[in-house]
Amino acid sequence: MSRLHVVSGKGGTGKTTVAAALALALATEGRRTLLVEVEGRQGIAQVFETEALPYEERKIAVSPGGGEVHALAIDAERALLDYLQMFYKLGGAGRALKKLGAIDFATTIAPGLRDVLLTGKACEAVRRKEKSGRFVYDAVVMDAPPTGRITRFLNVNDEVAGLAKIGPIHNQAQAVMRVLKSPETAVHLVTLLEEMPVQETVDGVAELRAAGLPVGGVVINMVRPTVLAPDEVDLAANGARAGIAAALSGAGLGGARRGGRAERLIDPLLEQAREHAERVALERAEHTEITGLGLPTYELELLSEGVDLAGLYRLARELRKQGPI
Amino acid sequence: MTSEYTTLDASAPHLDVDALLDDPQTRIVVCCGSGGVGKTTTAAALGVRAAERGRRAVVLTIDPARRLAQSMGISELDNVPRQVKGVSGPGGRGELYAMMLDMKRTFDEIVEAHADKERARAILENPFYQSLSAGFAGTQEYMAMEKLGQLRSRDEWDLIIVDTPPSRSALDFLDAPKRLGSFLDGKFIRVLMAPAKVGGRAGMKFLNVGMSMMTGTLSKLMGGQLLKDVQTFVAAMDTMFGGFRTRADATYRLLQAPGTAFLVVAAPERDALREAAYFVERLAAEQMPLAGLVLNRVHGSGADQLSAERALAAVEALTDMNGASNSAPADGNRAENLDEDGIVDLEGGKAGSRTADALSPAAPALHEQDSSATPESKQSPEARSARLAAGLLTLHAERMQVLARERRTRDRFTALHPEVPVAEIAALPGDVHDVAGLREIGDRLASGAADTGGASDAG
Structure with a gap:
């Protein structure tokens, strides 16, 4: 089973919410999960209704079975300074580099370095062990960049490894890439039943597969119930008007005769029903694509x-019910 | 049915899109906002409308839906604006051009335009350059702004409409050019350059200790090869550095100029409007001219005199009446009940099973519950009407709840930023794939009020 869950999706599909729900869902029976954010938007803090997360792992939620969700907002600049400190004892030089603009260069402009730092930190958390030999986190869930950039984001280690042919960045990139391409990792894509998100999902899956990255599942978010099927809407619009007017009137909504209050409701209600039917038909087509x-x-x-904390727990329950992700 | 809009208009000034597009002083319109709110579609719709009102307009899109790009004739990535067929204004005056940004090509073109042939080739072949231009943090934003500057200086169009990249934050495109500019002519570059310039001869002794420690560290970190690639790249780009900074500054000033108008696009949802509010504040801080907020996909109802509560009460009354012959559906599985019964009446069940199967893995559970509710093979016409009426009312209640929620979210934004003019685009049930759909969006945007009538030809 995968231990690093990378959650991506087109903007607006709710990938942060799904990542949070997944972290909760995986934190069953005493298990501990880490939810990481890499884009500096503080989306996790908003979803969990807490104050902004620092660059530090902290517990932000407990799951019903006694599991724990920890969270971390990874900051590329801090990650680089940590990294320099850890491997090179470069405290002072790190500060000097920062003053010079080198850190800024490295984390914002240099090809892929930023992404190596972000994915590298997540991979480090995946492999971190306690003294007892047990993994510190049973699973790590990453709220990753959107579908359009996800393959480049994850594959960037390959790119950096090709660019920096020797040296520690090269080695680090290789190590990270080994984790990302292993079955330990699963990349999940969040979508809505709408044209653009589904198109991006289909493209994204193809790109991930071509890059040899392990694709996990597709999470269809914000599924709306079918209240009236398209054929029923047709029925309602053709030939059932009088009966419906009578029914509305019987339910206390006014007169059923032509021009009566209930009768006047029918056209606008049918219009809404037609829109609903059109949407349902589109959603079915998109569902087939997926x-x-x-x-x-x-x-x-x-x-x-909207998703509040209670809603988040509900989504986590739904995910758990739908089997191992 | 326009009542809710009059109420809303009382609290926020109305954004007059036509006046903005008609004003010859308006030369650039920037559509920004968070991902998934319909920026690209809005930008394209504004282009169609502007052209049909007589402007010579060009739309720079970043990442349009494939079918939309195809129907506009811009699915080829050649980085040149193409005329969109079937769009023209009164007396043949208006024209619409559109293009899709090719970021790498834009970068290559800058290099080719500013370096002699040999030097350009050296840069284009440099591995560091190839990675940088293929689109790492900020490149897309920088190139979008660069292309905007280019289109503006060609002076072939009297109105340029730009879509902004789907960034991690809607504000990246404002920051990226400055960041890239400040890197490219910053101190750091000079340090990187130092060994390349003096190296070879008795170079090292000219470097002070700090410098050599720095490059030593860099070399250790990046590996000698990469550092050398970067240095070669930087040396080759030397003549262009001033250029980059100047261009970034020029584009930034262009965005602040009076002929520029920012439109913040948002869906009437909490997160999108939070981002929009942030954006409005940021634009003010940067002295960028904000024209207003475009609220996309706003819902309306032709029956808004009937409240959600009354509709739901009526649904309950209808299901009670039906209760004797038809077990009252519980909240969650009402849909499936309606489906199943309807199908038995109608088409021998074909369509119904499709609904349930297509919709969710949770469906089997609902089916089980349904099977306990005896399907009435000979349902009375009254029961059928009651069922359909209940379905219509349930949909209406949902619609009214959406309306109320959208209004609350919008009011929160308006309370924070009462000065920002707002225009609304009534939601279409489907996606927009063609010029006709864009025209419809433009009409809805200009009227600013929801028209629930007709899904139009867009779907």
Whole structure:
């Protein structure tokens, strides 16, 4: 089973929420998970309704079975300074490099270095062990960059390894890449049943596969129930008007005769139903696209009031119910 | 049905998109906002509308949906604006051009334009350059702004509409050019350059101890080869450094100029509007001219006099009436009940099983519950009508709840930024794939009020 879960998805699909729910779902029965953020947006803090996360692993939630979710917002600059300190005892030189703009260069401009630092930190957490030999974290969940950039983000170690042909960055990149391409890692894509997110998911899966990165599952987020199927909407629109008017009237919504209050409701209600039917038909087509990928698929319902903490636990339960992810 | 908009308009000034597009002083419109809110579609729709109102407009898109790009004729990545067919203004005055940004090509073009042939080749072949230009942090943002500057200086169009990259933060495109600029002519570059320049001869003694420690550290970290690649790259780019900084500064000033208008695009959702509010504040801090907020995919209802509560109460009354012959559906599986019963009546169950199967792995559970609710093979017409009416009302209640939520989110934004003009785009049920769909979006944007009538030809 995978221990590093990389969660990506098109912007607006709720990947941070899904990553958080997954971290909670995996923290069953005394297990400990780490949820990491790499884009400096403090999205995790918002989802868990806590203050901004520092560059430090801290417990942010407990799961019903006694598991724990820890969180970490990885900051590339701090990660680089740590790294320099750890391997080169470069305290002073690190500061000098920073003053010179080298750290800024390294973490924002230098090809891929930023990404090596971010993925490297996550991989380090995956492999970290206690003195007893037990892993510190049973699973690490990463709220990763969006689908359009995920392959480059993860594969960047390959790129850096090719660019820096020797030296510690090269070695570090190689080590990270070994973890990312192993079965220990699973890259999950979050999507909605809409055209663009599904298109990006299909493209993203192809890119990940081409790069030899392990694709996990597809999480369909914000699934809405089908209240009326398209054929029922047709039925309602054609020939059932009088009956529906009578039913509305019977339910206390006014007169059913032509021009009566209930009768006047029918056109706008049918219009909404037609929009619903059109959406349902589109969603079915998109669903077929996803099924065609041949990947494990998970579904999370739309929480119409937005995702608060209670909603997050509910999504985690749903994920857990749908089997091992 | 326009009542909710009049209420909203009372609290926020209305953004008059047509006035903005018609004003010959408006030369650049930048669409920004967080991912997934419809920036690209909005930018393209503004382009169509501007052209059809007589402007000679060009739209710079970053990452359009494939079908939209195809229908606009810009799916080829050649980094040159193409005229969009079927769009023209009154008296044949308006025109629309569109292009999709090719970031690597844009970078290559800068190099080719600013270095002699040999030097350009050296840069283009440098491995460090190849990685940098293939799109690492900030390159896309920098290149989008670079392309904007290029289009502006060609002066072939009187209106440029730009989409912004799907960044980790909506603000990256403002920061990236400065960052790249300050790196490229910063102190660090000079340190990197030092060994390349003086090396070979008795170079090392000219470097002070600090310098050599620095390059020594870098060499240790990056490996000698990479450092050498970077140094060669930097040496080859030497003549262009001033250029980069100057261009980044020029683009930044262009964004602040009076002819520029920023439109912040957001969906009426909490996160998108939070990002939008942040953006509004940031633009003010940078003295960038904000034209207003475009609220995309706003829902309306033609029956908004009927509240969600009353609709739900009526649903309950209808299911009670039906209770005798048809077990009252519980909240979660109402859909499936309606489905199953409807199908038995209608088409011998084909379509119904499709619904359930297609929708979710949770469906089997719902089926089990359903099977306990005896399917009525000979349901009375009254029961059928009641069921359909209940479905219509349930949909309406959902719609009214969405409306209320959107209004609350929007009011929160307006309370924070009452000065920001707002225009709304009524939600379409489907995606936009063609010019007709873009035109419809433009109409909705300009009228600013939701028109629930008609899914249009966009879906």
